[in-house]
Amino acid sequence: MIIQTHQNNVFGHGSIGFNNIALFNAPLTALGIKIVIFKKKKYHYNMKNSIPILFLSSCISLSSLGQARQLVADQNPQYMQSQNKYMAMADSLTAWHATTLQNTYKAYDFFEAKAERKAERRDFRRTLRLERARRLNYFDPYNNQYYNNRNSFWYNPYNNFQYRRRWW
Amino acid sequence: MKKFTLLFAMAVLLFTINSCSRKVSRVSPDEQIDISGRWNNTDSRLTAEQMIGDILKANWFTNFMQAKQGQKPVLICGFVDNKSHEHIEAETFIKDLEQSFIKTQKVRLVQAGKKREELRGERADQQTNASVSTMKKFGMEVGADYILQGSINSIVDSHKRKKVVYYQINLELTDMQTSEVVWIGDKKIAKYVKN
Structure with missing residues (x-):
């Protein structure tokens, strides 16, 4: 071989x-x-040889460009601007086709509003209860209820009961 | 006296068992059952019936057939925008509409959205995994002539125990080339709900 x-x-x-x-x-x-x-034959560059090749290639490229930009009757010559813009985002625009976009709003209903108010009140009371329970178990060294300072009745800056003259 | 007590206890027991047990029975989808007054299957069915009746009898269809020498128009489904106060899935009546297109063979339908993405993915997979004779080519899909889009709107008027809910469902058919709206179908449903 x-x-x-x-x-x-x-x-x-x-x-x-x-x-x-x-x-x-x-x-x-x-x-x-x-x-x-x-051994490969040495190729001598000749201008005469290249002229028809250049001519042919330029003809082909010009014709293809002409085909791409060929306008049909009454077509806007600036259509490529829009085409390029929408070609880039075509996928995201069409991905949710054949589906329902849910842009719902909340309509006022007397009974629904009443029920909501009731639920809100219940929720608030529950939060309040939980907060109270949490505070009772929480030891605050700056507000110690066992030693009657600050928040205590006797040391309350808003009453002067301790300095008042008492009847007894 | 003892007998009476026993009977009474039995009756109470039976009533309790009956009231606690859930009962389910099949009903016809065409039967009108309104429970809460919200959008339900009856509304969807009525919308589909109205739209099917309108869309194929409208002028756009005959105009297209005349202009294109008897060719069937190709449709694609776009978005349906639900701007009402309730969650409404438009696919229930859109599918009925699409089914009627295929059944009547008057209109050709092309796949859209996620399903189209899926089938393009499958086609891409075929390029490397399917035999050459069975492999499907890219760039051979049918281009739609018209797009079907829609919107759902509602108005609610309520005071204490009374409520009037109004739904307006619109479907629009638009020429893909010219953006010209060639058909608008509507279904208006008004409900009076008394609590």
Whole structure:
């Protein structure tokens, strides 16, 4: 089996390993494979050759651009602005299609309002009870009820009962 | 006397057992049962019936058929905006409407929203997992000609024991190309509730 190839086609741009082609070939020849390498022809750049290629490529690109921007009758020429804007968010806009958006409001109902007021009062009383119970079990060193300071009746700054002249 | 006491006890026991046990029975979905006065299955059914009756008899349908040489219009379902005071799921009557489109074969329907996302996901999966002969291609979906959108509004007027609830359900059909509204269907339901 003989594999014919150009130097640049086998290992890319460089010629890595091709200096030792005999070493590279040795195990392959044992298997009956031989690699024959041709040197690539040197390409001389010619302006005349490139003119038709350039012309053709520019024609193709211009025609494709024309197709993309081709307007149908009465179409707004600025339509691409809107298209680009909505193309970017199309997924999020259509994700919840075929569903119901719930933008409900609360309507006043006499009985519902009454029941709500009742529930609110009950809730407030319950919170108050819990708060009282919590405060009774809480030892505040600055407001010690056992030693009758500050909050006590006798030390209340808003009454002067202790300094008043008593009848007894 | 003893007999009477025994009978009385039995009667009380029976009454207690009866009153505590829950009873469930199947009823026809067409039967009108109003319990709280809120939006219920009867309202949904009435809306669906009205909309089905209106949408396929309206002028937009014949206009489209004439303009497109007998082609069937393709519809997609958009949002239904519930702006009422209650939680109302529009899918109950929208599905009835969609079902009628398919049953009558007058209108073609394309999938929308999350379901469409799901099937695109499945199609993407087929690109790597399905055999080449059965694999479905991207970019071959049918584009909708019209989009169906809707809104639900309500007005509540209540004083002490009396309440009047008014629902207005609107469905609109809009031309996808021109944004022209070609049909608006409505269903108005008013309820008088006395507590």
